[in-house]
Amino acid sequence: MSVFVDTSAFLAVLDADDEVHGRAKAIWEELIAGGRLLVCSSYVLVETFAVAQRRLGMNAARAFHEDVCPLLRVRWVDAKLHSGAVAAMLGADRRRLSLVDCVSFEVMREMEIAEAFCFDRHFWEAGFTDAATTEQG
Numbered sequence: 001m002s003v004f005v006d007t008s009a010f011l012a013v014l015d016a017d018d019e020v021h022g023r024a025k026a027i028w029e030e031l032i033a034g035g036r037l038l039v040c041s042s043y044v045l046v047e048t049f050a051v052a053q054r055r056l057g058m059n060a061a062r063a064f065h066e067d068v069c070p071l072l073r074v075r076w077v078d079a080k081l082h083s084g085a086v087a088a089m090l091g092a093d094r095r096r097l098s099l100v101d102c103v104s105f106e107v108m109r110e111m112e113i114a115e116a117f118c119f120d121r122h123f124w125e126a127g128f129t130d131a132a133t134t135e136q137g
Contacts (some may be wrong), residue, residue, distance in 0.1 A: 002073075003131050004108050005101065006118035010040075010048045010068065014060050020119055020132075025116060032071065032079045038117075041107050043100045045069070071094055075107045083128055100114040 012024035029039060032052040055059040075081075092102070101122045108128060110117065116123040117131040124130050 001115075002111065003111045004041050004104060004113050004116045004118075004128075005029075005030060005038050005040045005044070005072070006104060006116055006120055006123065007044050007047045007051065008119040009063045009117040009132065010064065011055075012119055014052055014064060015056055015133075016027055023132065024119070031117060032132065034056055037073055039073045039075065039107070039113060041100075041103050041112060045074060047100050063117075075111065076105055081106055081110075086124075101126075105121075107108060 009028070010023055012018045012020045013028045015021060018024065048064060049061055052064055074103070077085075081103060085099055085106050088106065089097060089099050089102040100119065104123075105128075107127050108114070113128075115129040115131050119132055
């Protein structure tokens with residue numbers, strides 16, 4: 001079964017000082033041990049690299065690239081997906097709902113993925129199940 005992985009989860013796993021790091025690391029390890037297909041979009045990759053590099057430094061960006069990215073199935077954003085996500089974002093008319101999140105939701109619907117590993121309330125508001133709560137029961 002596939003699970004979509006959001007930037008919020010990647011950052012929590014990478015940052016030992018993050019308040020949910022221990023929980024995130026345990027969920028990440030459980031997902032990998034369970035053989036789950038880990039999916040994200042190319043926009044999530046870009047966002048994660050940018051935030052990790054800025055907040056945590058080059059070693060974190062390098063660790064993400066070398067240790068995490070090889071485990072992922074990436075849905076590369078094309079013009080059609082981008083346009084659909086922009087339309088969804090503008091239609092939602094919510095200042096704090098990002099284009100990256102809207103792309104994530106489009107990818108999850110397209111790939112019929114119901115569960116996200118994230119620490120972002122927008123996913124459950126959009127009707128998806130949160131692996132951060134379901135995996136740890």
